[in-house]
Amino acid sequence: MTAIAINKPLIGDLGRTLLVPALVALTLTSLSFGVGLTFGWITTINWLEAFAVFTSYACTYLCVVESRINYPIGMVSTAAYAYLFWQWGLYASMAINIYLVPALIYGWFRWGRDTQTRPVGRVSLKMIPVYAVVVVGAYTGAVALLSTFGAVLPLADTVILVGTLLAQFLLDNKKIETWFVWAIVNVFAIYLYFTAGLFLAGF
Numbered sequence: 795m796t797a798i799a800i801n802k803p804l805i806g807d808l809g810r811t812l813l814v815p816a817l818v819a820l821t822l823t824s825l826s827f828g829v830g831l832t833f834g835w836i837t838t839i840n841w842l843e844a845f846a847v848f849t850s851y852a853c854t855y856l857c858v859v860e861s862r863i864n865y866p867i868g869m870v871s872t873a874a875y876a877y878l879f880w881q882w883g884l885y886a887s888m889a890i891n892i893y894l895v896p897a898l899i900y901g902w903f904r905w906g907r908d909t910q911t912r913p914v915g916r917v918s919l920k921m922i923p924v925y926a927v928v929v930v931g932a933y934t935g936a937v938a939l940l941s942t943f944g945a946v947l948p949l950a951d952t953v954i955l956v957g958t959l960l961a962q963f964l965l966d967n968k969k970i971e972t973w974f975v976w977a978i979v980n981v982f983a984i985y986l987y988f989t990a991g992l993f994l995a996g997f
Contacts, residue, residue: 811863812852819851826997835993842881843994846874857965860914865902869895875995882990886951887983890958901966914968925960932956950989953982 823844830836849871856864876891917925933956957979964972987996 811861812867815852815855815861815867818855819848822851823848823994826994830993830997835988835997840878840992840994842874842878843992846871846878847994849874862902862905862907865898865905868898868901872898878992878995882992884951884986884990886955887986890955894958894962897962897966901962904966905968914970917964917969917971929956929960932959950982950986954979954986957982 826847827836827839827844849867853864853868853871856867872891872894876888876895879885879888879891933952957975961972961975961979964975984996987993
């Protein structure tokens with residue numbers, strides 16, 4: 795007869811890895827929702843939006859602590875956001891989240907295992923003009939395309955699109971400048987999502 799181990803941990807390594815991010819994400823999502831209710835921005839719960847926000851909080855926390863598990867969590871989050879933005883007619887935001895799903899697969903391999911991860915570095919000065927030319931060109935083309943399809947707020951939506959492409963590439967390569975680009979993207983995202991009525995995502 796096989797003995798039953800009574801001292802087996804209730805949660806495994808993966809459970810312990812995800813417990814703190816889940817608690818952080820739950821706390822921040824709840825606070826965001828509470829602020830939205832307090833100021834009258836939110837009157838009903840959009841569960842898809844709440845799920846997308848929850849998983850993005852968890853993913854961001856995992857990025858900050860340099861845990862590679864942020865990539866599969868990020869895939870779930872971006873898929874949820876893509877569907878949410880499609881429902882609200884934010885086509886550039888939808889497109890960037892569709893793009894991010896395979897991009898996160900690249901990031902998973904580029905990042906490396908947590909025990910042998912890439913070191914954090916900075917963007918070299920000679921690459922800044924290259925990034926600038928690519929960003930301006932991509933922005934100009936995307937605005938023209940989105941305007942043709944009648945997208946909601948195409949100028950702000952395109953900043954989010956192009957900025958996210960750059961920020962994710964910098965993140966995958968562990969460049970410290972990724973956080974500056976994300977900050978710019980978030981300023982436009984807050985404006986866009988509040989204007990569109992996605993207050994929880996905006997907050």
